[in-house]
Amino acid sequence: MGLRANPTYRQRRFGAEVRAIREGAGLSAGEAAAVMRMQASHISNVEGGRTALSPERLRSLVEASGRKGTTYVDALVELGQASGKGWWTEYRDRLRPSLLDLAELEDGARDIVCYEPLFVPGLLQTMDYAIAGYRGGYTRASRPEQDLEVEFRMRRQAVLTGENAPRLHAVIHEAALHVSFGDPATRRDQLVRLLKVAELPNITLQVLPFDGAVAFGSSFTVLRPPVRKLSTVIVAHIERSLYLGDVDSLARYDDWFARLCEVALPPVSGDSRHSPHTVKDSYGLIQRLLYPLL
Template sequence: MGLRANPTYRQRRFGAEVRAIRERAGMSTAEAAGVMGMRQSHISNVEAGRTGLSPERLRALAAASGSENTTHIDALVELGQASGKGWWTEYREQLRPSLLDLAELEDRAVNIVCYEPMFIPGLFQTLAYATAGYQGGYALSSREQQGRELDFRMRRQRVLKGEPPRIHAVIHEAALHVSWGSSETMRDQLLRLIEVGRLPNVTLQVLPFDGRVGFGTSFTLLEPAVPQLSTVVVEHVEKPLYLGDPEALARYRNWFARLCEAALPPLAPEGNTEAYLVKNSLGLIQRLLYPLLQEEPHVSARVAEVELQ
Protein backbone atom coordinates (compact mmCIF):
# COMPACT_ATOMS: atom_id res chain seq x y z
CA MET A 1 0.00 0.00 0.00
CA GLY A 2 1.37 3.40 -0.97
CA LEU A 3 1.84 6.35 1.31
CA ARG A 4 -1.05 8.80 1.82
CA ALA A 5 -0.51 12.08 0.03
CA ASN A 6 -3.12 13.98 2.07
CA PRO A 7 -3.81 12.26 5.39
CA THR A 8 -6.95 13.24 7.25
CA TYR A 9 -6.90 14.83 10.68
CA ARG A 10 -7.75 11.46 12.26
CA GLN A 11 -4.77 9.84 10.54
CA ARG A 12 -2.43 12.66 11.53
CA ARG A 13 -3.72 12.54 15.10
CA PHE A 14 -3.09 8.80 15.28
CA GLY A 15 0.49 9.39 14.15
CA ALA A 16 0.94 12.18 16.69
CA GLU A 17 -0.26 9.88 19.50
CA VAL A 18 2.19 7.16 18.42
CA ARG A 19 5.00 9.71 18.46
CA ALA A 20 3.93 10.90 21.92
CA ILE A 21 4.10 7.33 23.28
CA ARG A 22 7.59 6.92 21.84
CA GLU A 23 8.85 10.28 23.11
CA ARG A 24 7.43 9.81 26.62
CA ALA A 25 9.47 6.60 26.82
CA GLY A 26 12.59 8.43 25.66
CA MET A 27 12.92 6.12 22.65
CA SER A 28 14.47 7.10 19.34
CA THR A 29 12.80 6.14 16.08
CA ALA A 30 15.46 3.47 15.59
CA GLU A 31 14.74 1.98 19.02
CA ALA A 32 11.00 2.05 18.42
CA ALA A 33 11.50 0.39 15.02
CA GLY A 34 13.45 -2.39 16.72
CA VAL A 35 10.69 -2.96 19.27
CA MET A 36 8.03 -3.19 16.57
CA GLY A 37 10.11 -5.10 14.04
CA MET A 38 9.95 -2.53 11.27
CA ARG A 39 12.17 -0.10 9.39
CA GLN A 40 12.97 3.29 10.90
CA SER A 41 11.57 5.06 7.82
CA HIS A 42 8.24 3.31 8.43
CA ILE A 43 8.06 4.84 11.90
CA SER A 44 8.52 8.33 10.48
CA ASN A 45 5.69 7.78 7.99
CA VAL A 46 3.39 6.44 10.73
CA GLU A 47 4.03 9.46 12.92
CA ALA A 48 3.32 11.81 9.99
CA GLY A 49 0.00 10.07 9.30
CA ARG A 50 1.15 8.87 5.88
CA THR A 51 0.62 5.21 6.74
CA GLY A 52 -1.00 3.10 9.44
CA LEU A 53 0.23 0.76 12.15
CA SER A 54 -1.09 -2.66 13.06
CA PRO A 55 -2.68 -3.14 16.52
CA GLU A 56 -0.01 -5.72 17.39
CA ARG A 57 2.85 -3.31 16.70
CA LEU A 58 1.11 -0.47 18.54
CA ARG A 59 0.59 -2.65 21.60
CA ALA A 60 4.23 -3.78 21.42
CA LEU A 61 5.35 -0.14 21.47
CA ALA A 62 3.01 0.64 24.35
CA ALA A 63 4.31 -2.33 26.37
CA ALA A 64 7.94 -1.39 25.73
CA SER A 65 7.24 2.20 26.78
CA GLY A 66 5.65 1.08 30.05
CA SER A 67 2.26 2.54 29.19
CA GLU A 68 -0.32 1.18 31.64
CA ASN A 69 -3.31 3.11 30.34
CA THR A 70 -4.98 0.26 28.48
CA THR A 71 -8.14 2.33 27.92
CA HIS A 72 -6.12 4.91 26.00
CA ILE A 73 -4.28 2.26 23.97
CA ASP A 74 -7.52 0.44 23.14
CA ALA A 75 -9.06 3.72 21.96
CA LEU A 76 -5.93 4.49 19.96
CA VAL A 77 -6.11 1.09 18.26
CA GLU A 78 -9.71 1.82 17.34
CA LEU A 79 -8.72 5.25 16.02
CA GLY A 80 -6.00 3.74 13.84
CA GLN A 81 -8.26 1.01 12.47
CA ALA A 82 -11.26 3.26 11.73
CA SER A 83 -12.22 3.47 8.07
CA GLY A 84 -12.97 7.18 8.23
CA LYS A 85 -16.08 6.60 6.17
CA GLY A 86 -19.48 8.06 6.99
CA TRP A 87 -22.18 10.24 5.49
CA TRP A 88 -19.50 12.89 4.87
CA THR A 89 -17.60 10.58 2.50
CA GLU A 90 -19.76 11.57 -0.47
CA TYR A 91 -18.49 15.16 -0.14
CA ARG A 92 -14.85 14.25 -0.74
CA GLU A 93 -13.35 16.12 -3.66
CA GLN A 94 -16.16 18.67 -3.22
CA LEU A 95 -15.44 20.39 0.10
CA ARG A 96 -12.45 21.48 2.13
CA PRO A 97 -10.82 18.59 4.04
CA SER A 98 -11.23 20.52 7.31
CA LEU A 99 -15.03 20.31 6.98
CA LEU A 100 -14.88 16.55 6.51
CA ASP A 101 -12.55 16.27 9.51
CA LEU A 102 -15.05 18.23 11.63
CA ALA A 103 -17.94 15.95 10.66
CA GLU A 104 -15.90 12.86 11.54
CA LEU A 105 -14.95 14.33 14.92
CA GLU A 106 -18.60 15.19 15.66
CA ASP A 107 -19.63 11.67 14.73
CA ARG A 108 -17.22 10.17 17.30
CA ALA A 109 -17.86 12.72 20.06
CA VAL A 110 -19.72 12.03 23.29
CA ASN A 111 -19.28 15.63 24.49
CA ILE A 112 -19.16 18.82 22.44
CA VAL A 113 -18.57 22.22 23.99
CA CYS A 114 -18.38 25.39 21.94
CA TYR A 115 -18.11 29.13 22.27
CA GLU A 116 -19.37 31.52 19.58
CA PRO A 117 -18.85 35.30 19.85
CA MET A 118 -20.62 36.45 16.66
CA PHE A 119 -22.69 33.63 15.13
CA ILE A 120 -25.18 30.97 16.11
CA PRO A 121 -23.32 27.62 16.25
CA GLY A 122 -23.60 25.69 12.99
CA LEU A 123 -25.35 22.74 14.65
CA PHE A 124 -28.17 25.07 15.73
CA GLN A 125 -28.61 27.17 12.57
CA THR A 126 -31.71 27.28 10.42
CA LEU A 127 -31.23 26.95 6.67
CA ALA A 128 -32.32 30.56 6.11
CA TYR A 129 -29.85 31.89 8.69
CA ALA A 130 -26.99 29.81 7.27
CA THR A 131 -27.85 30.90 3.73
CA ALA A 132 -27.85 34.57 4.72
CA GLY A 133 -24.46 34.08 6.35
CA TYR A 134 -22.94 32.58 3.21
CA GLN A 135 -24.43 35.20 0.92
CA GLY A 136 -23.38 38.08 3.14
CA GLY A 137 -19.97 36.73 4.11
CA TYR A 138 -16.51 37.56 2.82
CA ALA A 139 -15.62 34.18 1.38
CA LEU A 140 -15.45 34.25 -2.40
CA SER A 141 -17.13 31.11 -3.69
CA SER A 142 -19.62 30.21 -6.38
CA ARG A 143 -23.31 29.73 -5.63
CA GLU A 144 -22.83 26.06 -6.49
CA GLN A 145 -20.07 25.72 -3.88
CA GLN A 146 -22.11 27.63 -1.33
CA GLY A 147 -24.99 25.26 -1.96
CA ARG A 148 -22.82 22.23 -1.28
CA GLU A 149 -21.50 23.72 1.95
CA LEU A 150 -25.00 24.68 3.09
CA ASP A 151 -26.25 21.17 2.43
CA PHE A 152 -23.28 19.80 4.34
CA ARG A 153 -23.95 22.08 7.32
CA MET A 154 -27.57 21.04 7.52
CA ARG A 155 -26.62 17.36 7.33
CA ARG A 156 -24.18 17.84 10.19
CA GLN A 157 -27.19 18.53 12.39
CA ARG A 158 -28.13 14.85 12.26
CA VAL A 159 -25.72 14.50 15.18
CA LEU A 160 -28.59 15.90 17.30
CA LYS A 161 -30.70 12.82 16.57
CA GLY A 162 -30.43 9.16 17.55
CA GLU A 163 -27.98 8.88 20.43
CA PRO A 164 -26.71 12.47 20.38
CA PRO A 165 -23.64 13.73 22.24
CA ARG A 166 -23.97 16.10 25.18
CA ILE A 167 -23.61 19.63 23.84
CA HIS A 168 -22.80 22.71 25.92
CA ALA A 169 -22.72 26.01 24.03
CA VAL A 170 -21.93 29.52 25.23
CA ILE A 171 -23.06 32.17 22.76
CA HIS A 172 -22.19 35.83 23.15
CA GLU A 173 -25.15 38.20 23.17
CA ALA A 174 -23.63 39.93 20.14
CA ALA A 175 -24.52 36.89 18.02
CA LEU A 176 -28.19 37.38 18.90
CA HIS A 177 -28.19 40.98 17.68
CA VAL A 178 -26.59 40.38 14.27
CA SER A 179 -29.32 40.84 11.65
CA TRP A 180 -28.75 38.39 8.83
CA GLY A 181 -31.40 38.36 6.15
CA SER A 182 -34.88 39.50 7.09
CA SER A 183 -36.44 39.93 10.52
CA GLU A 184 -38.29 36.70 9.81
CA THR A 185 -34.96 34.91 9.41
CA MET A 186 -33.75 36.12 12.80
CA ARG A 187 -37.13 35.39 14.41
CA ASP A 188 -37.08 31.80 13.22
CA GLN A 189 -33.44 31.44 14.25
CA LEU A 190 -34.15 32.60 17.80
CA LEU A 191 -37.12 30.24 17.96
CA ARG A 192 -34.88 27.42 16.79
CA LEU A 193 -32.34 28.34 19.45
CA ILE A 194 -34.98 28.05 22.18
CA GLU A 195 -36.15 24.70 20.82
CA VAL A 196 -32.62 23.30 20.70
CA GLY A 197 -31.85 24.69 24.13
CA ARG A 198 -34.70 22.63 25.56
CA LEU A 199 -33.31 19.34 24.29
CA PRO A 200 -32.25 17.15 27.23
CA ASN A 201 -28.71 16.73 25.88
CA VAL A 202 -28.14 20.45 25.20
CA THR A 203 -27.00 23.15 27.63
CA LEU A 204 -27.23 26.65 26.21
CA GLN A 205 -25.90 29.80 27.88
CA VAL A 206 -25.65 33.42 26.75
CA LEU A 207 -22.70 35.62 27.66
CA PRO A 208 -24.25 39.09 28.10
CA PHE A 209 -22.79 42.41 27.04
CA ASP A 210 -22.58 43.49 30.67
CA GLY A 211 -20.56 40.43 31.68
CA ARG A 212 -16.87 39.70 31.45
CA VAL A 213 -15.09 40.38 28.18
CA GLY A 214 -15.42 37.28 26.03
CA PHE A 215 -13.09 35.73 23.52
CA GLY A 216 -13.07 37.20 20.04
CA THR A 217 -12.49 33.80 18.43
CA SER A 218 -14.86 30.85 18.40
CA PHE A 219 -13.71 27.38 19.37
CA THR A 220 -15.17 23.91 19.73
CA LEU A 221 -13.92 21.10 21.94
CA LEU A 222 -14.92 17.63 20.76
CA GLU A 223 -14.47 14.82 23.26
CA PRO A 224 -14.68 11.13 22.31
CA ALA A 225 -15.20 8.39 24.90
CA VAL A 226 -11.56 8.73 25.95
CA PRO A 227 -11.02 12.47 26.73
CA GLN A 228 -7.27 12.14 26.15
CA LEU A 229 -8.04 11.92 22.42
CA SER A 230 -10.11 15.13 22.39
CA THR A 231 -9.60 17.88 19.83
CA VAL A 232 -10.05 21.65 19.95
CA VAL A 233 -11.06 23.31 16.68
CA VAL A 234 -10.23 27.02 16.69
CA GLU A 235 -11.72 29.08 13.89
CA HIS A 236 -9.38 31.26 11.86
CA VAL A 237 -9.86 33.50 8.84
CA GLU A 238 -7.44 31.38 6.79
CA LYS A 239 -8.30 27.88 8.00
CA PRO A 240 -9.32 26.31 11.31
CA LEU A 241 -6.67 25.06 13.73
CA TYR A 242 -6.97 21.51 15.04
CA LEU A 243 -5.25 21.11 18.41
CA GLY A 244 -4.90 17.87 20.35
CA ASP A 245 -1.89 18.26 22.62
CA PRO A 246 -2.58 17.97 26.37
CA GLU A 247 -1.57 21.57 27.08
CA ALA A 248 -4.01 23.00 24.51
CA LEU A 249 -6.84 20.75 25.71
CA ALA A 250 -6.31 21.83 29.32
CA ARG A 251 -6.07 25.49 28.34
CA TYR A 252 -9.32 25.54 26.36
CA ARG A 253 -11.20 23.49 28.96
CA ASN A 254 -10.19 26.07 31.55
CA TRP A 255 -11.21 28.97 29.32
CA PHE A 256 -14.59 27.39 28.61
CA ALA A 257 -15.19 26.83 32.33
CA ARG A 258 -14.54 30.53 32.94
CA LEU A 259 -16.92 31.50 30.13
CA CYS A 260 -19.62 29.31 31.68
CA GLU A 261 -19.15 31.05 35.02
CA ALA A 262 -19.50 34.48 33.39
CA ALA A 263 -22.51 33.53 31.24
CA LEU A 264 -26.15 33.70 32.29
CA PRO A 265 -27.77 30.57 33.75
CA PRO A 266 -28.74 28.09 31.03
CA LEU A 267 -32.14 27.47 29.56
CA ALA A 268 -33.75 24.70 31.61
CA PRO A 269 -35.78 22.10 29.64
CA GLU A 270 -38.28 21.84 32.50
CA GLY A 271 -38.37 25.57 33.16
CA ASN A 272 -41.54 27.15 34.56
CA THR A 273 -42.80 30.71 34.79
CA GLU A 274 -41.13 31.40 38.13
CA ALA A 275 -37.78 30.27 36.76
CA TYR A 276 -37.96 32.93 34.03
CA LEU A 277 -38.43 35.81 36.46
CA VAL A 278 -34.68 35.84 37.09
CA LYS A 279 -32.17 37.02 34.54
CA ASN A 280 -31.14 34.02 32.48
CA SER A 281 -30.24 32.95 28.95
CA LEU A 282 -33.81 32.19 27.86
CA GLY A 283 -35.13 35.51 29.11
CA LEU A 284 -32.53 37.40 27.12
CA ILE A 285 -33.32 35.49 23.93
CA GLN A 286 -37.05 36.05 24.41
CA ARG A 287 -36.60 39.79 24.93
CA LEU A 288 -34.90 39.93 21.54
CA LEU A 289 -37.48 37.64 19.97
CA TYR A 290 -40.73 39.34 20.99
CA PRO A 291 -40.24 42.55 18.94
CA LEU A 292 -39.74 40.36 15.87
CA LEU A 293 -42.96 38.50 16.63
CA GLN A 294 -44.89 41.78 16.72
CA GLU A 295 -44.01 42.37 13.08
CA GLU A 296 -46.15 39.36 12.09
CA PRO A 297 -49.96 39.81 11.97
CA HIS A 298 -50.54 36.30 13.28
CA VAL A 299 -48.57 34.23 15.75
CA SER A 300 -48.01 30.73 14.41
CA ALA A 301 -48.61 27.57 16.38
CA ARG A 302 -44.87 27.02 16.52
CA VAL A 303 -44.37 30.40 18.19
CA ALA A 304 -47.06 29.59 20.75
CA GLU A 305 -45.21 26.42 21.73
CA VAL A 306 -42.17 28.34 22.89
CA GLU A 307 -43.95 31.18 24.67
CA LEU A 308 -44.03 31.22 28.44
CA GLN A 309 -46.64 29.00 30.00
Protein backbone atom coordinates in the same frame (compact mmCIF):
# COMPACT_ATOMS: atom_id res chain seq x y z
CA MET B 1 0.22 -0.11 -0.03
CA GLY B 2 1.30 3.38 -1.09
CA LEU B 3 1.73 6.31 1.24
CA ARG B 4 -1.19 8.68 1.80
CA ALA B 5 -0.67 11.94 0.00
CA ASN B 6 -3.25 13.85 2.04
CA PRO B 7 -3.87 12.22 5.43
CA THR B 8 -7.10 13.11 7.23
CA TYR B 9 -7.04 14.77 10.61
CA ARG B 10 -7.82 11.41 12.26
CA GLN B 11 -4.83 9.81 10.57
CA ARG B 12 -2.52 12.68 11.50
CA ARG B 13 -3.79 12.61 15.08
CA PHE B 14 -3.11 8.88 15.33
CA GLY B 15 0.43 9.49 14.13
CA ALA B 16 0.93 12.31 16.62
CA GLU B 17 -0.19 10.05 19.47
CA VAL B 18 2.24 7.33 18.37
CA ARG B 19 5.04 9.89 18.32
CA ALA B 20 4.09 11.10 21.80
CA ILE B 21 4.24 7.53 23.13
CA ARG B 22 7.65 6.96 21.53
CA GLU B 23 9.11 10.25 22.75
CA GLY B 24 7.59 9.78 26.19
CA ALA B 25 9.44 6.47 26.44
CA GLY B 26 12.70 8.15 25.41
CA LEU B 27 13.00 5.96 22.31
CA SER B 28 14.62 7.08 19.08
CA ALA B 29 12.95 6.21 15.80
CA GLY B 30 15.50 3.43 15.32
CA GLU B 31 14.91 1.99 18.78
CA ALA B 32 11.14 2.10 18.35
CA ALA B 33 11.50 0.44 14.96
CA ALA B 34 13.47 -2.39 16.54
CA VAL B 35 10.78 -2.88 19.18
CA MET B 36 8.08 -3.07 16.54
CA ARG B 37 10.23 -5.05 14.06
CA MET B 38 9.99 -2.56 11.27
CA GLN B 39 12.20 -0.08 9.44
CA ALA B 40 12.91 3.31 10.95
CA SER B 41 11.58 5.02 7.83
CA HIS B 42 8.22 3.36 8.47
CA ILE B 43 8.06 5.06 11.88
CA SER B 44 8.37 8.48 10.27
CA ASN B 45 5.52 7.73 7.88
CA VAL B 46 3.30 6.42 10.69
CA GLU B 47 3.93 9.49 12.82
CA GLY B 48 3.16 11.73 9.85
CA GLY B 49 -0.17 9.97 9.28
CA ARG B 50 0.99 8.76 5.88
CA THR B 51 0.60 5.06 6.64
CA ALA B 52 -1.07 2.77 9.17
CA LEU B 53 0.29 0.79 12.11
CA SER B 54 -1.04 -2.61 13.11
CA PRO B 55 -2.60 -3.02 16.57
CA GLU B 56 0.07 -5.61 17.45
CA ARG B 57 2.93 -3.23 16.69
CA LEU B 58 1.24 -0.38 18.51
CA ARG B 59 0.76 -2.51 21.61
CA SER B 60 4.40 -3.64 21.49
CA LEU B 61 5.46 0.03 21.48
CA VAL B 62 3.12 0.76 24.39
CA GLU B 63 4.57 -2.18 26.33
CA ALA B 64 8.12 -0.99 25.66
CA SER B 65 7.15 2.45 26.98
CA GLY B 66 6.22 0.90 30.30
CA ARG B 67 2.51 1.53 29.98
CA LYS B 68 -0.10 -1.07 30.65
CA GLY B 69 -3.18 -1.74 28.58
CA THR B 70 -5.61 1.10 29.21
CA THR B 71 -8.80 2.47 27.76
CA TYR B 72 -6.61 5.10 26.07
CA VAL B 73 -4.58 2.43 24.28
CA ASP B 74 -7.74 0.58 23.25
CA ALA B 75 -9.20 3.83 21.92
CA LEU B 76 -5.97 4.61 20.09
CA VAL B 77 -6.04 1.18 18.42
CA GLU B 78 -9.61 1.87 17.35
CA LEU B 79 -8.61 5.30 16.05
CA GLY B 80 -5.88 3.78 13.92
CA GLN B 81 -8.10 1.05 12.53
CA ALA B 82 -11.15 3.22 11.76
CA SER B 83 -12.18 3.36 8.13
CA GLY B 84 -13.05 7.04 8.28
CA LYS B 85 -16.17 6.36 6.26
CA GLY B 86 -19.58 7.82 7.05
CA TRP B 87 -22.31 9.93 5.51
CA TRP B 88 -19.69 12.62 4.87
CA THR B 89 -17.74 10.34 2.54
CA GLU B 90 -20.01 11.17 -0.39
CA TYR B 91 -18.77 14.77 -0.20
CA ARG B 92 -15.13 13.78 -0.64
CA ASP B 93 -13.46 15.70 -3.49
CA ARG B 94 -16.39 18.14 -3.43
CA LEU B 95 -15.76 19.96 -0.13
CA ARG B 96 -12.75 21.11 1.83
CA PRO B 97 -11.09 18.24 3.73
CA SER B 98 -11.40 20.22 6.98
CA LEU B 99 -15.21 20.03 6.76
CA LEU B 100 -15.05 16.24 6.37
CA ASP B 101 -12.67 16.06 9.33
CA LEU B 102 -15.14 18.08 11.41
CA ALA B 103 -18.05 15.79 10.55
CA GLU B 104 -15.98 12.72 11.44
CA LEU B 105 -14.98 14.23 14.78
CA GLU B 106 -18.59 15.14 15.59
CA ASP B 107 -19.69 11.62 14.71
CA GLY B 108 -17.27 10.16 17.25
CA ALA B 109 -17.83 12.71 20.00
CA ARG B 110 -19.49 12.02 23.32
CA ASP B 111 -19.41 15.71 24.29
CA ILE B 112 -19.17 18.87 22.20
CA VAL B 113 -18.61 22.23 23.87
CA CYS B 114 -18.37 25.45 21.91
CA TYR B 115 -18.16 29.20 22.32
CA GLU B 116 -19.32 31.62 19.63
CA PRO B 117 -18.93 35.41 19.96
CA LEU B 118 -20.50 36.50 16.65
CA PHE B 119 -22.61 33.74 15.10
CA VAL B 120 -24.96 30.97 16.17
CA PRO B 121 -23.05 27.65 16.19
CA GLY B 122 -23.39 25.76 12.92
CA LEU B 123 -25.03 22.76 14.59
CA LEU B 124 -27.86 25.04 15.78
CA GLN B 125 -28.41 27.22 12.71
CA THR B 126 -31.57 27.33 10.63
CA MET B 127 -31.13 26.83 6.89
CA ASP B 128 -32.09 30.45 6.15
CA TYR B 129 -29.53 31.71 8.68
CA ALA B 130 -26.82 29.52 7.17
CA ILE B 131 -27.68 30.60 3.63
CA ALA B 132 -27.66 34.27 4.63
CA GLY B 133 -24.28 33.82 6.29
CA TYR B 134 -22.76 32.41 3.13
CA ARG B 135 -24.43 34.94 0.83
CA GLY B 136 -23.40 37.91 2.93
CA GLY B 137 -19.97 36.64 3.92
CA TYR B 138 -16.56 37.27 2.44
CA THR B 139 -16.10 33.91 0.76
CA ARG B 140 -15.43 33.94 -2.98
CA ALA B 141 -17.09 30.56 -3.40
CA SER B 142 -19.57 30.22 -6.25
CA ARG B 143 -23.29 29.91 -5.54
CA PRO B 144 -23.27 26.11 -6.16
CA GLU B 145 -20.31 25.75 -3.78
CA GLN B 146 -22.10 27.78 -1.11
CA ASP B 147 -25.26 25.71 -1.54
CA LEU B 148 -23.26 22.50 -1.11
CA GLU B 149 -21.67 23.74 2.10
CA VAL B 150 -25.08 24.77 3.48
CA GLU B 151 -26.43 21.32 2.62
CA PHE B 152 -23.48 19.74 4.41
CA ARG B 153 -24.00 21.93 7.48
CA MET B 154 -27.66 20.95 7.69
CA ARG B 155 -26.77 17.25 7.44
CA ARG B 156 -24.22 17.64 10.23
CA GLN B 157 -27.02 18.65 12.59
CA ALA B 158 -28.48 15.12 12.51
CA VAL B 159 -25.73 14.07 14.93
CA LEU B 160 -27.59 15.86 17.75
CA THR B 161 -30.72 13.71 17.44
CA GLY B 162 -29.30 10.44 16.14
CA GLU B 163 -28.43 7.27 18.01
CA ASN B 164 -25.78 7.89 20.69
CA ALA B 165 -26.15 11.64 20.18
CA PRO B 166 -23.41 13.65 21.92
CA ARG B 167 -24.08 16.19 24.62
CA LEU B 168 -23.72 19.74 23.31
CA HIS B 169 -22.98 22.67 25.59
CA ALA B 170 -22.87 26.01 23.77
CA VAL B 171 -22.05 29.44 25.15
CA ILE B 172 -23.13 32.16 22.71
CA HIS B 173 -22.39 35.84 23.15
CA GLU B 174 -25.42 38.12 23.01
CA ALA B 175 -23.86 39.87 20.01
CA ALA B 176 -24.50 36.75 17.92
CA LEU B 177 -28.21 36.94 18.74
CA HIS B 178 -28.49 40.40 17.18
CA VAL B 179 -27.19 39.29 13.77
CA SER B 180 -30.06 39.33 11.25
CA PHE B 181 -28.22 39.63 7.92
CA GLY B 182 -30.69 42.41 7.12
CA ASP B 183 -33.74 40.15 7.45
CA PRO B 184 -35.67 40.29 10.75
CA ALA B 185 -37.50 37.05 9.87
CA THR B 186 -34.21 35.18 9.64
CA ARG B 187 -33.25 36.43 13.07
CA ARG B 188 -36.68 35.64 14.52
CA ASP B 189 -36.70 32.07 13.23
CA GLN B 190 -33.17 31.52 14.47
CA LEU B 191 -34.03 32.68 17.99
CA VAL B 192 -37.11 30.43 18.01
CA ARG B 193 -34.96 27.49 16.94
CA LEU B 194 -32.50 28.10 19.76
CA LEU B 195 -35.30 27.94 22.32
CA LYS B 196 -36.66 24.79 20.72
CA VAL B 197 -33.39 22.84 20.49
CA ALA B 198 -32.50 23.86 24.04
CA GLU B 199 -35.40 21.67 25.17
CA LEU B 200 -33.52 18.56 24.03
CA PRO B 201 -32.05 16.71 27.00
CA ASN B 202 -28.56 16.57 25.46
CA ILE B 203 -28.29 20.30 24.72
CA THR B 204 -27.27 23.05 27.14
CA LEU B 205 -27.39 26.64 25.93
CA GLN B 206 -26.05 29.69 27.75
CA VAL B 207 -25.81 33.32 26.70
CA LEU B 208 -22.98 35.67 27.63
CA PRO B 209 -24.70 39.08 27.90
CA PHE B 210 -23.40 42.46 26.81
CA ASP B 211 -23.42 43.65 30.41
CA GLY B 212 -21.49 40.62 31.63
CA ALA B 213 -17.81 39.75 31.68
CA VAL B 214 -15.42 40.76 28.90
CA ALA B 215 -16.02 38.51 25.92
CA PHE B 216 -13.48 35.93 24.78
CA GLY B 217 -12.47 37.00 21.27
CA SER B 218 -12.19 33.78 19.29
CA SER B 219 -14.76 31.08 18.67
CA PHE B 220 -13.70 27.55 19.51
CA THR B 221 -15.10 24.05 19.76
CA VAL B 222 -13.88 21.14 21.85
CA LEU B 223 -14.88 17.69 20.61
CA ARG B 224 -14.49 14.99 23.24
CA PRO B 225 -14.66 11.31 22.35
CA PRO B 226 -15.25 8.69 25.08
CA VAL B 227 -11.54 8.87 25.99
CA ARG B 228 -10.99 12.57 26.71
CA LYS B 229 -7.25 12.40 26.13
CA LEU B 230 -8.06 12.08 22.43
CA SER B 231 -10.14 15.27 22.40
CA THR B 232 -9.62 17.97 19.78
CA VAL B 233 -9.92 21.74 19.99
CA ILE B 234 -10.86 23.59 16.80
CA VAL B 235 -10.12 27.31 16.86
CA ALA B 236 -11.78 29.14 13.99
CA HIS B 237 -9.60 31.38 11.84
CA ILE B 238 -10.34 33.30 8.65
CA GLU B 239 -7.39 31.64 6.86
CA ARG B 240 -7.46 28.13 8.25
CA SER B 241 -8.85 26.76 11.50
CA LEU B 242 -6.42 25.34 14.06
CA TYR B 243 -6.84 21.71 15.14
CA LEU B 244 -5.19 21.20 18.53
CA GLY B 245 -4.82 17.92 20.39
CA ASP B 246 -1.86 18.36 22.72
CA VAL B 247 -2.37 18.04 26.46
CA ASP B 248 -1.59 21.67 27.25
CA SER B 249 -4.02 23.05 24.65
CA LEU B 250 -6.82 20.75 25.79
CA ALA B 251 -6.35 21.80 29.41
CA ARG B 252 -6.19 25.48 28.49
CA TYR B 253 -9.39 25.49 26.44
CA ASP B 254 -11.22 23.33 28.97
CA ASP B 255 -10.34 25.94 31.59
CA TRP B 256 -11.44 28.83 29.37
CA PHE B 257 -14.76 27.16 28.62
CA ALA B 258 -15.37 26.47 32.30
CA ARG B 259 -14.77 30.16 33.05
CA LEU B 260 -17.15 31.20 30.24
CA CYS B 261 -19.84 28.96 31.73
CA GLU B 262 -19.36 30.64 35.11
CA VAL B 263 -19.83 34.18 33.78
CA ALA B 264 -22.59 33.39 31.26
CA LEU B 265 -26.25 33.52 32.24
CA PRO B 266 -27.92 30.38 33.64
CA PRO B 267 -28.82 28.00 30.82
CA VAL B 268 -32.09 27.66 28.98
CA SER B 269 -34.04 24.77 30.46
CA GLY B 270 -37.48 23.23 30.40
CA ASP B 271 -38.21 24.89 33.75
CA SER B 272 -37.38 28.32 32.33
CA ARG B 273 -40.74 28.59 30.60
CA HIS B 274 -42.70 28.22 33.80
CA SER B 275 -40.45 30.00 36.28
CA PRO B 276 -40.95 33.63 37.29
CA HIS B 277 -38.03 35.60 35.87
CA THR B 278 -36.86 37.36 38.96
CA VAL B 279 -33.31 36.41 37.99
CA LYS B 280 -31.84 37.16 34.59
CA ASP B 281 -31.18 33.98 32.63
CA SER B 282 -30.49 32.85 29.05
CA TYR B 283 -34.12 31.97 28.34
CA GLY B 284 -35.37 35.37 29.46
CA LEU B 285 -32.75 37.22 27.42
CA ILE B 286 -33.60 35.31 24.22
CA GLN B 287 -37.31 35.88 24.82
CA ARG B 288 -36.72 39.61 25.31
CA LEU B 289 -34.86 39.77 21.97
CA LEU B 290 -37.52 37.69 20.26
CA TYR B 291 -40.60 39.59 21.46
CA PRO B 292 -40.28 42.66 19.12
CA LEU B 293 -39.86 40.30 16.15
CA LEU B 294 -43.10 38.40 16.67
